[in-house]
Amino acid sequence: xSQMIKVAITVNGQHxxxxxxxxxxxxxxxxxxxxLTATNVGCDTSSCGACTVHLNGEAVKSCTILAVxxxxxxxxxxxxxxxxxxxxxxxxxFMANHGLQCGYCTPGMVMAAISLVKDIPNPTxxxxxxxxxxxxxxxxxxxxxxxxxxxxxxxx
Amino acid sequence: xxxxxxxxxxxxxxxxxxxLVNEFGDDAKFLAGGHSLLPLMKLRLAQxxxxxxxxxxxxxxxxxxxxxxxxxxxxTRHKDVETxxxxxxxxxLLADAAAHVGDRQVRHRGTxxxxxxxADSASDLPATILALGAKLIAEGIGGRREIPAVDFFKxxxxxxxxxxxxxxxxxxxxxxxxxxxxxxxxxxxxxxAIVGVAAWRDAGNCGVALVNMGSTPILATSVVRAIxxxxxxxxxxxxxxxxxxxxxxxNATAEYRTHLAQVLVKRALETCSR
Numbered sequence: 001x002s003q004m005i006k007v008a009i010t011v012n013g014q015h016x017x018x019x020x021x022x023x024x025x026x027x028x029x030x031x032x033x034x035x036l037t038a039t040n041v042g043c044d045t046s047s048c049g050a051c052t053v054h055l056n057g058e059a060v061k062s063c064t065i066l067a068v069x070x071x072x073x074x075x076x077x078x079x080x081x082x083x084x085x086x087x088x089x090x091x092x093x094f095m096a097n098h099g100l101q102c103g104y105c106t107p108g109m110v111m112a113a114i115s116l117v118k119d120i121p122n123p124t125x126x127x128x129x130x131x132x133x134x135x136x137x138x139x140x141x142x143x144x145x146x147x148x149x150x151x152x153x154x155x156x
Numbered sequence: 157x158x159x160x161x162x163x164x165x166x167x168x169x170x171x172x173x174x175x176l177v178n179e180f181g182d183d184a185k186f187l188a189g190g191h192s193l194l195p196l197m198k199l200r201l202a203q204x205x206x207x208x209x210x211x212x213x214x215x216x217x218x219x220x221x222x223x224x225x226x227x228x229x230x231x232t233r234h235k236d237v238e239t240x241x242x243x244x245x246x247x248x249l250l251a252d253a254a255a256h257v258g259d260r261q262v263r264h265r266g267t268x269x270x271x272x273x274x275a276d277s278a279s280d281l282p283a284t285i286l287a288l289g290a291k292l293i294a295e296g297i298g299g300r301r302e303i304p305a306v307d308f309f310k311x312x313x314x315x316x317x318x319x320x321x322x323x324x325x326x327x328x329x330x331x332x333x334x335x336x337x338x339x340x341x342x343x344x345x346x347x348x349a350i351v352g353v354a355a356w357r358d359a360g361n362c363g364v365a366l367v368n369m370g371s372t373p374i375l376a377t378s379v380v381r382a383i384x385x386x387x388x389x390x391x392x393x394x395x396x397x398x399x400x401x402x403x404x405x406x407n408a409t410a411e412y413r414t415h416l417a418q419v420l421v422k423r424a425l426e427t428c429s430r
Binding site for chain 1 (some may be wrong): 159160162198199211235265345347
């Protein structure tokens with residue numbers, strides 16, 4: 001039996017705790033332990049960004065972080081963005097601008113985009129394109145994703 | 157994709173981390189941001205049985221003015237190197253190179269010490285600290301020692317760190333008013349460089365190092381010597397690959413890399429010389 005470690009992670013404002021193997025990835029903790037399955041696993045090699053969540057308010061790739069590394073920290077997933085039935089303004093901007101096709105990359109895109117606009121409040125189109133380089137859309141629907149993020153930044 | 161099973165230790169201090177690595181020896185690995193190590197472990201290219209998580213040792217995360225150099229704690233994240241006002245003022249080449257590492261998410265987690273200790277010749281920071289003539293401070297049971305960057309990179313993913321040593325600080329000389337340029341050529345955003353160049357120049361003094369042009373980052377000493385001897389940028393750049401041993405891979409042949417390195421060194425030196 002391998003070592004088991006107790007972790008306590010605040011996820012979307014809720015205190016969560018579990019006994020995990022040290023090798024448990026944060027994305028597996030979110031999906032398998034907490035059943036928060038909006039965060040997707042794409043490439044599993046920290047390239048595609050589908051697994052992007054916020055760790056203490058910053059966008060990170062949850063496939064390349066161990067749950068034990070997030071012990072005691074604050075994690076936000078795309079499930080934690082809405083205020084009741086009211087979607088986060090970034091989610092609304094993606095909807096209004098058709099910033100998605102199949103939707104697989106969308107949770108990661110939204111989380112990366114919120115972190116980006118926090119750091120660069122008035123981004124140019126180039127800022128958005130470079131700032132989202134860590135998120136791949138295999139539908140290649142980048143144009144409307146970029147328009148969504150710009151619309152959000154303008155409408156804030 | 158899980159890594160293979162391992163035991164997890166979370167020391168409270170650098171001293172405790174060093175004591176743990178002495179206890180477990182070659183079976184143990186330090187975990188900083190994990191953005192080099194965890195991908196290797198998922199692919200089973202690395203299989204440590206003990207991980208010593210130093211990621212929370214806050215006293216190894218700092219950027220300080222130390223007179224003639226800037227001292228950077230090994231656990232300082234790429235994001236903090238990239239945005240440091242102190243580095244933007246005194247070592248802008250390093251801050252700019254850090255902004256080229258991976259993508260924003262990676263830079264929120266990856267650390268300068270982790271990247272350098274990983275010693276990947278395709279990474280941006282090893283070549284940059286080589287061009288800048290930085291010093292690496294390693295700490296072991298017996299105390300601290302200083303390793304010049306030029307002696308640090310020993311081979312493919314191999315550094316001068318002993319198995320029981322922890323890289324604790326990177327000391328980077330101030331650049332005063334030197335011109336500088338960091339060029340990274342790749343086909344896909346966020347990818348490793350097919351070839352990269354880190355360069356600075358202050359009249360006849362310069363430093364030039366190459367990314368992904370051999371099993372270690374390459375110091376282009378022939379270029380440096382030519383500039384010191386008064387050669388033109390074009391003539392100096394023609395010597396870009398004198399020390400390099402480029403490999404062929406899916407992205408580029410060795411011949412293409414050789415050509416690219418000469419082009420990029422010329423462009424970098426032109427930017428530095430303005």
